[in-house]
Amino acid sequence: GAVVSQHPSWVICKSGTSVKIECRSLDFQATTMFWYRQFPKQSLMLMATSNEGSKATYEQGVEKDKFLINHASLTLSTLTVTSAHPEDSSFYICSASNYPAGNTIYFGEGSWLTVV
Amino acid sequence: LAKTTQPISMDSYEGQEVNITCSHNNIATNDYITWYQQFPSQGPRFIIQGYKTKVTNEVASLFIPADRKSSTLSLPRVSLSDTAVYYCLVGGVNTGFQKLVFGTGTRLLVSP
Numbered sequence: 001g002a003v004v005s006q007h008p009s010w011v012i013c014k015s016g017t018s019v020k021i022e023c024r025s026l027d028f029q030a031t032t033m034f035w036y037r038q039f040p041k042q043s044l045m046l047m048a049t050s051n052e053g054s055k056a057t058y059e060q061g062v063e064k065d066k067f068l069i070n071h072a073s074l075t076l077s078t079l080t081v082t083s084a085h086p087e088d089s090s091f092y093i094c095s096a097s098n099y100p101a102g103n104t105i106y107f108g109e110g111s112w113l114t115v116v
Numbered sequence: 117l118a119k120t121t122q123p124i125s126m127d128s129y130e131g132q133e134v135n136i137t138c139s140h141n142n143i144a145t146n147d148y149i150t151w152y153q154q155f156p157s158q159g160p161r162f163i164i165q166g167y168k169t170k171v172t173n174e175v176a177s178l179f180i181p182a183d184r185k186s187s188t189l190s191l192p193r194v195s196l197s198d199t200a201v202y203y204c205l206v207g208g209v210n211t212g213f214q215k216l217v218f219g220t221g222t223r224l225l226v227s228p
Contacts, residue, residue: 006159034216043203044160044218093159095216103148105216107159
């Protein structure tokens with residue numbers, strides 16, 4: 001089946017620095033990808049919609065200047081957490097659809113971010 | 117986007133059949149119903165998807181009544197490795213289905 005891959009799986013960074021997480025669709029093209037964050041024992045919270053070739057659309061309450069999203073190609077979207085703080089520590093997950101080939105959303109493995 | 121309601125948690129024993137029901141009263145005509153499984157520190161994994169009636173694959177069955185306002189995921193003969201959180205999501209192409217909004221999910225605990 002369709003595969004979505006994230007990198008890195010986990011990352012530790014210092015407060016005030018920036019960190020980038022990549023999301024790739026390995027065997028299909030995705031004009032749209034989505035970014036979620038998840039805190040322990042909680043559900044996934046949608047952060048933003050990443051559109052290839054255009055600006056991302058952010059959910060209410062998500063700071064677009066803090067969580068920079070770039071969707072430069074049909075198989076790659078990146079999430080950059082800028083000026084990271086300990087409260088940004090979380091599990092970040094991306095997803096992509098294989099539409100129009102199918103109607104299913106596939107998720108990446110997730111990336112753990114720890115800000116110290 | 118249709119809102120879904122699931123039981124917060126369920127308990128079962130190895131070898132039993134588990135049925136998890138999801139309510140989605142506001143499901144739209146073009147919406148599909150998709151179930152995902154999530155283990156700790158992993159992304160959700162696709163289990164099964166359907167539009168109406170019954171769908172079966174190698175790991176589960178999905179039952180959808182005629183009014184489509186609910187759906188039931190059936191896991192036959194669960195094992196310890198089926199302990200996970202199960203999410204029911206609905207969405208359709210015409211309603212931007214790709215933008216899936218997660219509910220609380222159902223935390224299934226399978227005991228020996």
